[in-house]
Amino acid sequence: MSITKHNWTKEEIIAIYNKPLMDLLYEAATIHRQHHDPNVVQVSTLLSIKTGGCPEDCGYCPQAARYHTDIEGNDLMSVQQVKAQALRAKSSGSSRVCMGAAWRNVKDGEEFDQVLEMVRTINKLDMEVCCTLGMLTENQAQRLAEAGLYAYNHNLDTSEDYYKEVISTRAFDDRLQTIENVRKTNVTVCSGGIIGMGESIEDRAGMLVALATLNPQPESVPINALVAVEGTPMENEKPVEIWEMIRMVATTRIVMPETQVRLSAGRTEMSREGQAMCFFAGANSIFAGDKLLTTPNPDVNEDMKMFELLGLIPQKPFIKVMQPKTVEAEDSQFQSLGEKPRWTRPEHKIERNLEASNKGK
Numbered sequence: 001m002s003i004t005k006h007n008w009t010k011e012e013i014i015a016i017y018n019k020p021l022m023d024l025l026y027e028a029a030t031i032h033r034q035h036h037d038p039n040v041v042q043v044s045t046l047l048s049i050k051t052g053g054c055p056e057d058c059g060y061c062p063q064a065a066r067y068h069t070d071i072e073g074n075d076l077m078s079v080q081q082v083k084a085q086a087l088r089a090k091s092s093g094s095s096r097v098c099m100g101a102a103w104r105n106v107k108d109g110e111e112f113d114q115v116l117e118m119v120r121t122i123n124k125l126d127m128e129v130c131c132t133l134g135m136l137t138e139n140q141a142q143r144l145a146e147a148g149l150y151a152y153n154h155n156l157d158t159s160e161d162y163y164k165e166v167i168s169t170r171a172f173d174d175r176l177q178t179i180e181n182v183r184k185t186n187v188t189v190c191s192g193g194i195i196g197m198g199e200s201i202e203d204r205a206g207m208l209v210a211l212a213t214l215n216p217q218p219e220s221v222p223i224n225a226l227v228a229v230e231g232t233p234m235e236n237e238k239p240v241e242i243w244e245m246i247r248m249v250a251t252t253r254i255v256m257p258e259t260q261v262r263l264s265a266g267r268t269e270m271s272r273e274g275q276a277m278c279f280f281a282g283a284n285s286i287f288a289g290d291k292l293l294t295t296p297n298p299d300v301n302e303d304m305k306m307f308e309l310l311g312l313i314p315q316k317p318f319i320k321v322m323q324p325k326t327v328e329a330e331d332s333q334f335q336s337l338g339e340k341p342r343w344t345r346p347e348h349k350i351e352r353n354l355e356a357s358n359k360g361k
Contacts, residue, residue, distance in 0.1 A: 008212045008255050013205040017251045021243070025281055028250035032282040035257045041307070042096065042260055042285040042315040044130065045089035049118070050076045050101035050111075056169045057353050058157070059233040060197055060226055063102040066357040069231035076101065076111050082118045086125055092300045094288055095317040097122050098130035098153060098190075104170070105135035105343055108336040112140070113329070116147040120326045123148030128317045130190060135174055135343050138181040142334040145185035148326035150318075151220060152182045153190040159206025162199045164348060171344035179214070188219040188321055192262065195248055196226035196240035204248060212255040219320065220285065221259050223248050225266025231359070233352040240266060242274040246281050253282025260285045260320070272306050279310065 016024070032038055052073025054063045062069040086097045099118060106112055115131065122129045131144060132153035144152065156175050157163065163172045175191075182189055193207045211218055225240040245266070252261050262285040263278050270278075288300045307314065317323070327333075 006213055006215045008209055010205045010209050013208050013255060016254055017201060017247055024250050028253045028282045029280055031257050032253055036284050039312055040315045041312050043094045043288050044096040044098050045094040046098045046287045047085050049099045052102055054102040055104050059166045059353050060194060062229040062232055067231050068359055069229055079117050079121055083121050086122045086127060090127055093314045095315055096128035096130055100132045103134040106133050106140045108338050119147040119149050123326050135178045137339050137341055138184050139334055139337050141181045141185050145187045146327040146332050146334060148324045149187050151188045151190045154178045155192050156207055156210055157193045158199050159203040161206055162203040166197060168346055168348050168350050171346055174343050190220035191218045192222035194224040194226050196237055197234055198237060208255055217256045217259055220262055221252055221256060222262040222264040223252060224264040227265050233356040239269055242270055246277050249278045249283045250281035276310055
C-alpha cells in the first residue's frame with residue numbers, strides 16, 4: 001500500500017514535470033490506476049449564483065468590477081432558480097453542483113442565509129454540493145457543513161511567489177487560512193489553480209508544492225487553462241498548449257495520487273484527443289455545461305458523446321466521501337456571529353491591472 005508523500009520540494013516537482021513525455025505519462029497513468037478507476041470521471045456543473053461586481057483585482061477575472069468586460073452582472077439567484085438548475089444538471093449526468101458567487105468573502109446576513117438554504121435544497125436532491133464564495137471564517141464553514149455542504153472550492157491560483165503579479169487585493173496566506181477553516185469541518189477541500197497567466201514552470205511547481213504539502217491533500221484539484229477575456233489585464237496572454245496541460249495534469253496526479261484532478265477551464269480549446277490524453281494522464285473530473293461561471297465550456301451533450309467514444313462512465317455521487325446530513329436552520333448549533341474579519345489587503349501595485357482598470361475611464 002502506497003503512502004502519500006507530503007514533503008515535496010519544488011525541485012522534485014520540476015524534475016517530474018520535465019520528464020520525457022512518454023515516461024511521465026506512464027508513471028502518471030500507473031499511479032492513477034492504483035488509486036482510481038481509470039474509466040470513471042466525476043462530472044460537476046458550475047453555476048454562477050451571483051455574477052459580476054467583485055471588488056477584487058484578479059488579473060484573469062472578467063467579474064472584477066474595475067475591469068471593462070461585457071459580463072452582465074446579476075443579483076443572488078433564488079433558491080427555486082438554483083433547484084431548477086440542479087435538477088437539470090442531475091438529468092444531464094452531473095453528480096455535483098458547484099455554486100459560485102463573485103464575493104471577496106462571505107458576509108453574515110440574508111444572502112448567506114439564502115446560500116445555506118440552497119445547500120440544503122441541493123443536498124436533499126442527493127447531489128454533492130460545492131460552493132466557492134471567497135474567504136470564510138471557521139464559524140461560516142461550520143454553518144455550511146451543517147447545511148450539507150460536500151466541498152468548498154478556494155483556489156490558490158498560482159505559486160506564492162507569482163501570486164503578487166496576479167492579485168493585489170488579497171494575500172496568499174488568506175487563501176491558506178480559508179482552507180484551514182474548512183478543514184476544521186467535515187467539508188472536503190477543492191483547491192487548484194490556473195496555468196497560462198505568464199507564470200514559469202517553477203511557479204507551476206510552486207503551486208503544486210503548496211497544495212501537495214497540505215495534510216491532508218485537497219480531495220479535488222482543478223487545473224485551469226487561462227481563458228483570456230478581453231478587457232482583463234491578461235487579455236493578450238497566449239493560449240496554453242495542450243502539452244502543457246497534459247504535463248500539468250500528469251504531474252498533479254503523481255504528487256497527489258488520491259486527489260481527483262479536475263480538468264477545468266479551457267476545455268473548449270482542447271480537442272477530444274487532447275482531453276483523452278489528459279484523462280490518461282490522471283484527470284478524472286470535469287465541469288459540464290455551456291459556461292464556467294462566465295467563460296465558455298463544451299456543451300454537455302458533446303461531453304457525453306466524448307464519454308461514450310472513450311468508454312468513460314460518470315461517477316455517482318458520494319463515492320469518495322459519504323453524503324453529509326442536512327441540519328435545518330432552526331436546529332443549527334452554529335448561528336450567525338455577525339463577524340467582520342480583517343482579511344488582508346496588500347494593495348501593492350500591479351501595472352497591467354492598473355492599466356486595464358484605467359482603460360475605460
